[in-house]
Amino acid sequence: MFVILFLTVFTVYLGYELYWKRKNFPPGPCPVPIFGNLLSINSPPPGYEAFEKWTKKYGDVYTFWIGNTPHIMINTWDKIKETFIRDADTYTNKVQLPATELFRGGPYGVIDSNGAMWRDHRRFALSSLRDFGLGKNLMQEKILLEVQDVFAKFDASEGTEIEIPPIFDNAIASVINQLLFGYRFDKVLINYLICSFYIFQTKQDEFKALKRIIDAPPELFGKLHMFLAMNIPIFAKILPTSIYEAPLKDFRDTAFGFFKNQIEKHRDEIDFEDLDSESSDYVETYLKEQRKRKLEGETETFSDIQLANMCMDLWFAGLGTTTNTTTWAISYILHFPKVQQKIHEELDRVIGSDRLITTADKNDLPFMNAYINETQRCVNLVPLNLQHATTRDTVINGYRIPKGTGVVAQISTIMNDEKTFPDHNTFNPDRFIDENGKLKKVEQLVPFSVGKRLCLGEGLARMELFLFISNFLNRYEISPSKEGPPSLEKKCATMVEPRIFSGILKKRR
């Protein structure tokens, strides 16, 4: 009797899992209970092969299950244009996961928020970035100051093995920290009053302490169980608190502790009498806007919790992405010395001195741009891309997709498409050079994603990548340490992480 009951329940369950829940969505790989298709992107990590295989099998659209939640994957450039670009408003929401509540205290920030909250704060952050000099010389000056700091550190170790990524990490953190809080991580002495004792630190020590927090996300979110728990609520519930909730809360409290401390310091120092005076960083601009709105009786949109979440989004999105890409760029060059040689030839021909390279030189350095483009294509930083949700009912390939369904612009498949990028597994900057030696514009190169939610920091990231990488390679020739070039193997995570590695630098001028 029990066996019959069990078999009946099991058959009904399988029928639901394999047929019923999938019948109204585009066909796709068969999900397994609890995990959906998430486990398949770990064999091999970070998932490009699985995405490629499914695109070959199911075409431009298929359904990918994250736990029990269906996501419509859009895999070809034509289909991305038809959906995320031409019908952009339909694809701008984000799926709200329970982890957001635990981690952020609600649907705050810009990465996970929706509707008016997202729109207002995206617009506000973009206009603040413009005010602090993006697209003008001011931002370039700030980045070039960090380039010179990087030079000083590398010059001091010329000819000996030195770890490359941490130096760029410090410099790129200084750029984003200046934008948000108005100061760099240099050697200036600071002090804290803790329990009646002054604790003396330099701002570089502060960065080292912060680094322990910054390094947590890959450690934390890069682990498969964390990735699964954050995406599959039922999986999160069965994991012991000590390996999911506790480390997440720990990270949240430490990160928010740092941001709140910065915000309070700003609040104490700002002259709120003159709300229209020029601000020197994002937090100051935000706090003045908050005060203006409060005077008009509006306290919801520019709240303190939203500010802390904005700082977290901009800080983390602004640091790891750019540092990782710079690190991968140098890793590739250690594997492909001929690319380095070609870059040096171009730099010698066009720049020909040790002066700092600026964005005014960009158009004259097609191979440098091609190398950065190819780095971004091969890094393919966010394999699954961030998951969006539909803002209204829509129809994709004849399937009725209800409002709130998960949708993903599969940019990693687009950047690995064999038709657009032949021999796509090979690192080849020349694919971006045309027959006249000029830089070729390829619209399918979309590392910053597409549509209305495309990367908010694209302008800043492009400027940083160009200035840091071109100046580094103009000044140095790099060769591998005695351990050889770093591994190019990619780990599975929300963002692909490079290895920390050492290299030997020789000054070229």
Ligand code: HEM
């Ligand atoms: C090489 C560097 C970078 C890459 C490859 C990159 C890539 C991306 C991608 C793929 C997305 C997801 C877009 C989507 O949802 O469709 C994104 C979103 C975002 N990025 Fe970046 N990013 C980089 C640098 C930056 C920087 C420097 C900042 C900060 C100033 C930043 C801030 C953001 C924010 C706030 C979002 C969420 C935007 C929204 O939901 O409206 N990113 N980025």
